[in-house]
Amino acid sequence: MKIEEQTTTEIEVANLIGKVQAYRSGGYRLVQVTCSKVGDLFEINYSFEKDLRFENVRIIIDPDTEVPSISGMYWGAFVYENEMHDLFGVQVKGMNVDFHGNFIRTAVPYPFRTQVFKGEGPCHDRS
Amino acid sequence: MSRQIVMPFGPQHPVLPEPIHLDLVLEDETVVDAIPSIGYIHRGLETLVTKREFPEYVYIAERTCGICSFIHGMTYCQGIEQVMDLEVPPRAHYLRTIWSEYSRIHSHLLWLGLFADSMGFENLFMNSWRLREFVLDVLEETTGGRVIQGSCKVGGVRRDISNGKLTAMAADLAGFEQKLSDLADVFLHDDSVKSRLVGVGNLSKTDAYDTGAVGPTGRGSGVAIDMRMTGYAAYGDLGFEPVVEKGGDCYARCAVRVRELFSSVEIIRMAIERIPDGEIEVKVKGNPEGEYFSRAEQPRGELVHYVKGDGTKHLVRSRIRTPTLTNVPPLVKMLQGCELADVPVIVLSIDPCIGCMER
Numbered sequence: 512m513k514i515e516e517q518t519t520t521e522i523e524v525a526n527l528i529g530k531v532q533a534y535r536s537g538g539y540r541l542v543q544v545t546c547s548k549v550g551d552l553f554e555i556n557y558s559f560e561k562d563l564r565f566e567n568v569r570i571i572i573d574p575d576t577e578v579p580s581i582s583g584m585y586w587g588a589f590v591y592e593n594e595m596h597d598l599f600g601v602q603v604k605g606m607n608v609d610f611h612g613n614f615i616r617t618a619v620p621y622p623f624r625t626q627v628f629k630g631e632g633p634c635h636d637r638s
Numbered sequence: 639m640s641r642q643i644v645m646p647f648g649p650q651h652p653v654l655p656e657p658i659h660l661d662l663v664l665e666d667e668t669v670v671d672a673i674p675s676i677g678y679i680h681r682g683l684e685t686l687v688t689k690r691e692f693p694e695y696v697y698i699a700e701r702t703c704g705i706c707s708f709i710h711g712m713t714y715c716q717g718i719e720q721v722m723d724l725e726v727p728p729r730a731h732y733l734r735t736i737w738s739e740y741s742r743i744h745s746h747l748l749w750l751g752l753f754a755d756s757m758g759f760e761n762l763f764m765n766s767w768r769l770r771e772f773v774l775d776v777l778e779e780t781t782g783g784r785v786i787q788g789s790c791k792v793g794g795v796r797r798d799i800s801n802g803k804l805t806a807m808a809a810d811l812a813g814f815e816q817k818l819s820d821l822a823d824v825f826l827h828d829d830s831v832k833s834r835l836v837g838v839g840n841l842s843k844t845d846a847y848d849t850g851a852v853g854p855t856g857r858g859s860g861v862a863i864d865m866r867m868t869g870y871a872a873y874g875d876l877g878f879e880p881v882v883e884k885g886g887d888c889y890a891r892c893a894v895r896v897r898e899l900f901s902s903v904e905i906i907r908m909a910i911e912r913i914p915d916g917e918i919e920v921k922v923k924g925n926p927e928g929e930y931f932s933r934a935e936q937p938r939g940e941l942v943h944y945v946k947g948d949g950t951k952h953l954v955r956s957r958i959r960t961p962t963l964t965n966v967p968p969l970v971k972m973l974q975g976c977e978l979a980d981v982p983v984i985v986l987s988i989d990p991c992i993g994c995m996e997r
Contacts, residue, residue: 587967
């Protein structure tokens with residue numbers, strides 16, 4: 512099995528648009544955008560690929576920080592950005608298609624925003 | 639300019655086995671825009687990762703989809719194996735490849751049947767699903783499960799296939815391939831099929847790449863992206879060329895899937911020929927600490943399982959980016975400018991798996 516090399520570059524939110532624009536100009540495609548809750552912060556990974564080179568750009572934000580949309584450069588990014596908003600409550604500014612919280616309908620608003628307790632469940636004490 | 643009206647399509651519709659909703663903006667019978675919305679069956683599988691130990695989560699990963707379940711489990715396992723630096727035995731890689739390709743044939747035949755049904759070609763639908771039974775039988779005989787296989791685990795696979803059984807499987811492929819040829823002949827050359835698909839739901843190569851189209855949706859527009867080219871599992875040993883069509887319409891996307899049936903048969907044949915003897919799993923010690931974006935080629939396209947561990951038995955995060963989610967923006971592009979009567983066929987042409995998307 513061949514191991515895929517993956518790089519991750521952490522940047523400030525202010526530099527996000529410039530960095531993504533560089534990928535767009537370089538002919539990279541957007542693979543995905545992922546938000547993760549790490550402690551009290553949110554970690555957002557933007558993944559790009561060109562000729563099987565897989566690269567990530569990471570921003571770490573406070574839950575109330577507004578993130579600029581990259582949908583002006585990658586039109587299809589609206590699915591990821593609306594998903595981030597609907598599941599994590601991340602405010603994304605300037606989305607090309609904004610569903611205003613109705614893209615993913617969940618019974619609990621922003622279900623992934625609250626702190627999850629690791630090990631909660633029937634396997635908690637299994638060693 | 640004609641007056642615009644908005645027509646709802648779904649979440650319940652005869653061509654949709656699963657719910658997705660589209661607001662179609664119409665001018666007369668022409669679709670000028672389509673606004674998708676999902677979330678009718680969101681299951682929250684990703685949060686379960688914090689409540690199940692990482693080896694147990696394989697079962698949940700597999701249940702992300704009832705069609706390509708094996709590939710979901712394998713992709714998750716590959717991610718954990720990378721984080722934990724586990725070296726999976728070569729035989730396990732070959733077995734994973736064989737089961738992945740059988741899953742692909744099963745998924746494509748299922749889709750071809752549904753696609754024929756969406757065109758009103760009932761006989762073709764039944765013939766596609768009749769052939770699919772052969773694949774399900776093989777999966778059941780070798781893993782014990784027709785839909786959920788449960789044969790993949792972190793560190794390898796749970797079950798071996800004896801060399802005698804592998805030889806028998808290879809022998810059975812010849813007859814199966816002949817039946818596939820008969821089926822392919824109808825999909826690729828029948829006039830009624832072509833008149834329904836050619837020139838419908840066009841997606842240019844540029845739009846496909848820019849909007850993030852993956853799998854047969856992208857390859858039908860000439861975008862040669864296939865994760866098997868990265869060489870995961872045994873694909874690096876076997877060599878692989880993606881199937882690409884340039885038409886960019888529903889016919890081209892159908893043709894990619896038809897041709898992939900034969901390429902999958904060839905991969906299985908090569909894998910059976912070259913599979914090495916040996917162990918099928920390694921012992922897993924410790925807990926994952928680190929992160930990895932594990933990628934594989936599902937029947938519908940590129941699948942990403944992001945796993946992040948902090949050294950405990952529960953992962954911090956699992957994120958599953960399924961191909962249907964990233965094929966929604968290309969679908970919107972295809973629908974812009976099409977006729978209302980073509981919408982069901984175009985929606986099905988991306989092989990939407992809403993269960994996957996609503997993981």
